[in-house]
Amino acid sequence: MEGGRYVEAVSDATFTLAAGECLALVGESGCGKSVLASALLGLLPANAETAGSARLADGLDVLAADERTLARTVRGRRVGLVPQSPAAHLTPVRTIRSHLEETVRELAGRTRARTRARTRGGAALRDAARAAAERAAFPATHLDRYPHELSGGLAQRAATALALVGDAPLLLADEPTTGLDRDLVHRTVDELRSHTREAGRALLMITHDLAAAERIADTVAVMYAGRIVEITPAAAFFGASGPRHPYARGLLDALPERAFTPVPGAPPELGALPPGCAFAARCARADATCRAQRPPLLEGVACHHA
Ligand SMILES: Nc1ncnc2c1ncn2[C@@H]1O[C@H](COP(=O)(O)OP(=O)(O)O)[C@@H](O)[C@H]1O
Ligand SMILES: [Mg+2]
Known part of the structure; x- marks a missing residue:
């Protein structure tokens, strides 16, 4: 619900993520990436409606699980999160060291008294x-600081460290490189990649940084107005052929090292999606069919002209 209206924030989000693999979810701000991550953690607002399923490797459907199961066995244990606003997820009265140690202790099922x-x-x-x-490039000199004493970039790295120490088989990293310099972006991405590949964990990396996505992803999913409009192997997406959806091609062309031409226009309001393709109003190839019929996702792309 947005301003009392019903909003279809995310729909048709169908994908499989295997152990050892990274799926990069890309798309403009407001397209529904964080809503999708919240759904996978059972963290949607109480008035949100869901349909379909989100199955973990052991078969548990997160969308159908009760709050007790989610709190005890899913969040932080089976599904880890690097939240998009890390500062909001850190406890103000505890140092970063205390956050990290508490997470290790909780996962080991130990109490404070038994771990003097x-x-x-x-x-x-x-x-x-x-x-x-250290793996998240969070300086040891800052471990005894409180969240409010950290810059945005340091809070981001603290959140990544917390997710790494949590060690869940599925990690959702929501824009984990925000506010980091290019070299730290590389370091974080490389660490997340080895965290995923070497120990057979799965990573859903949400980012609008296509260079970071290229560095880490096995598969790229492009979201537009709440829908996955293309899902394709990273090698094809970033390779000579490139993506097939006009919006995905537009995202790549917007890069400074490519055409540096932004996609014209703005995405539609989620509460007022057009009947056909949500991208039609911004698409040079759109015709009457595009404006009338929503293209289904077929062979990895949702476009009447792909
Ligand atoms: N609790 C909520 N109530 C109403 N609308 C929401 C809520 N959470 C997100 N939205 C809307 O869903 C859309 C997608 O948001 P979000 O997933 O945060 O985008 P992204 O992460 O891709 O930038 C936005 O238009 C946002 O306004
Ligand atoms: Mg977001």
Whole structure:
């Protein structure tokens, strides 16, 4: 619901993500990427309606699971998250070290009393926390800082460290490179890639940084106005043939190292989607069919002219 209206924020989002693979979900701001991530964590607002299913490797359907199951066994355990606004997800009164150590402790099912700082368990816990910080390029010198003492880029890296230490088999990383310099973007992306590939975890990487997507993804899904309009192997997407959907081609052409031409116009309001293809108003190839009929996703692309 948006302003009392019913909004179809995400629909037709069909994909499979295998262990060891990274799917990059790209698309303009407001197209529904974070809503999709929230759905996969069972974190949609209480008044949200869902249809279909979202099955984890063990068969659990997250969309049908009850809150207790989600809280105890899904969030942070089977599905990890690097949230889009990390600062909002950190507890203001706890240091980053405390966040990391608490996560390790919780996952090990241990209580604070049984893991005193000076015991061997305590040392292992501190090491795990430090190692995760290091992997996320979070400086050890800042571990005892509180969230409000961190810049946006540092809070981002703290959130990535927390997700890495959490070690869930499926990780959702929602714009995890926001506010980072190019070299840190590369470092974060490479770390997430090895986290995924080497240990057979799955990664859904949400990003509007196509260069980051190219570096990490096995598959690219392009979202437009709440729908996946193209899903294609990264090698094809970034290769000579390129994507097939005009919007996906437009995203690539907007890159400075390519044509540097932004897609003209703006996406439609989700509450007032046109009857046909949602991209028709911005598409040079659109005709009467496009304006009348919504193209289904066939062989990885939703376009009447692909
Ligand atoms: N709780 C909500 N109530 C109403 N509309 C929402 C809610 N959450 C998201 N939306 C709408 O859903 C659309 C997609 O949002 P979002 O998934 O955050 O986009 P993205 O992550 O791709 O930038 C936006 O138009 C947003 O306004
Ligand atoms: Mg978002």
